[in-house]
Amino acid sequence: MALSEIETGRHRRANRSSVSPDILATRTKRMSASAIREILKVASQPGVISLAGGLPAPESFPVKFMPEVFAGALEKYGSSVFQYGPTEGFPPLRETIATYLSDRGVIATSDQVIITTGSQQTLDAIGKVLISPGDKIAVETPTYLGAISAFNPYEPCYIALESDDDGVIPESLEEVLSEHTVKFVYLIPNFQNPSGRTIPSERRTAIAATAMKHNVIVIEDDPYRSLRYEGYHLPTLWSLAPDNVIYAGTLSKVLSPGMRIGFCVAPSLIRQWMVLAKQGIDLHTSSLDQAVASEYISEGYLKRHLPSIVDLYRPRLKAMLTALENNLPEGFSWSRPEGGMFLWLTGPDELDTEKLYPEAVKNKVAYVPGRYFFTCPGVGNNTMRLNFSNVDEESIARGIELLASLMVEER
Ligand SMILES: Cc1ncc(COP(=O)(O)O)c(C=O)c1O
Incomplete structure (x- = not known):
């Protein structure tokens, strides 16, 4: 069977059960x-x-530190790690992430940090609070498949930004933003998934200036920043245009994807709505995992x-x-x-x-x-x-x- 013939989830559900596909919401048409x-x-x-x-390599997981990290978290935070917690995140982890992000030029207080259940949840929450059906969003070519899956149910129209080996071409962004009303621009500036490419410094400056000029929001999805094997870290878009950028990060590549710890810093209005969206999805990210993540970073295990x-x-x-x-x-x-x-x-x-x-x-x-x-x-x-x-x-x-x-x- 050719891959294009593989059934979509809709068809499979329809064929194998007595439940009529008419039961499905129209938005599922975009979920395949x-x-x-x-x-x-x-x-x-x-x-x-x-x-x-x-997937990260299983050998990359800090298994040998973990008994110590868990014990440290339990000793420090006691029974609170088993309790319900605030939707915005476990307060010590929000504090830890605010400090962690300052090295990237993302200067935020702990109140400005939201902890999410992986950055995938950040993308979904952004879709939920920003995209109305038919809204235009601008993406790189190619772009992260998981972002398309997160945004699709909210029924956007995509505008593909012209891109080359150095990522999105700033002139193309300028042209698109001059011609269209765009809800947001979605970019992965470092070691992009899927292409591996990185947007160079000068382009970042131009992209930030263009976003500010058109007063458009840019989502800076940055899961791979720490996995740099050569060269030097480049400025985050957030550091160049803090009022226009939603910065999304994750511990999936440097701790564990299974723990599902993401984080984001967003302009205040968007952040408040994202918290409401998250509340409706899972109330909050696992308290235990957040406590362990906080201990892992704040006690220097990540650095080591x-x-x-x-x-x-x-x-x-x-x-x-x-x-x-x-x-x-x-x-x-x-x-x-x-x-x-x-x-x-x-x-x-x-x-x-x-x-x-x-x-x-x-x-x-x-x-x-x-x-x-x-x-x-x-x-x-x-x-x-x-x-x-x-x-x-x-x-x-x-x-x-x-x-x-x-x-x-x-x-
Ligand atoms: C660009 C990008 N964004 C987001 C994610 C989702 O990561 P998380 O495990 O934090 O949900 C991935 C995962 O591979 C990714 O490549």
Whole structure:
């Protein structure tokens, strides 16, 4: 079965149960992410080298510190870690995150920080409080699939911003904002998912100036900032235009995605509404997990552990770049990120990465076809996202060799 034929959740529900699909709200028409789930399911079959997922390596989790961190949190916060808490977040964690963010030029008081159940919840809450059906939102090309899934139920229209190897082109942003009323602009400035690219300093300045000029809100989604293997940290958009930026971060890549701890700093009106939206979703993020996260950062465990995550991923990125260099002929190009978890491959125009996928899995290697990361249909068919964080160097070399021979054969 071709991937495009994979049933959507709607069809599957309709076919297998007696409940009529008419019961579903109209917004579910925009909620069909099951093709990608299917891709990840086959990618996790035994023996398949999966360059498809977006998971941190299990070895990156600070398991050995955790008994100490949990004990410290329990001693410090006692029974309050088992109690209901404020929707905005566990007060000590809000305090800790405010301090943590100051290193990024995001200067906020603890009252300005909201703790969320992963940054995915931040995106959903933003969608809920800002997007009315038909509202225009501007996104990079390609962009994070999970953001599209979070925003889609609120029925926006997407405007694709022209982007190149350095991310969104500021002139394109200026043009779009001059021509359209845009609710917000969604950007991932560091080691973008899916492309791995980073917006350089001068562009950040231009983007911030354009956002201020048009008085538009920019969502700065920044999960990968700490995973820098080369070069220097660049200024956050928030530090350049604090009144226009919603800064979204997460501990998923530097502590644990399973704990579901995200955070955001937003202009006050939006923040108040996001808190109301979150209250309706889950009342608050797990108190125990927030207490542990606070202890992990405030007692210096993160600072001690982060270099080992960077040292784990740096050679994996290098292995992938070397394997691509060694195995792919002219006509193929790829991004050369200085951090993060992903790399983006573009093949010759005639390459169809979705069509190739079943063959790749049969040959025991998996990736994500790039077209899923575009908001316009028919774009990105010759692209793919490759993950290097959750595969060891040897498997990366083997996986890329397999993939390259398939792509060259297909050609
Ligand atoms: C760009 C981007 N935003 C948000 C998320 C969601 O992260 P979290 O685990 O904090 O919900 C991810 C996860 O991979 C991501 O890549």
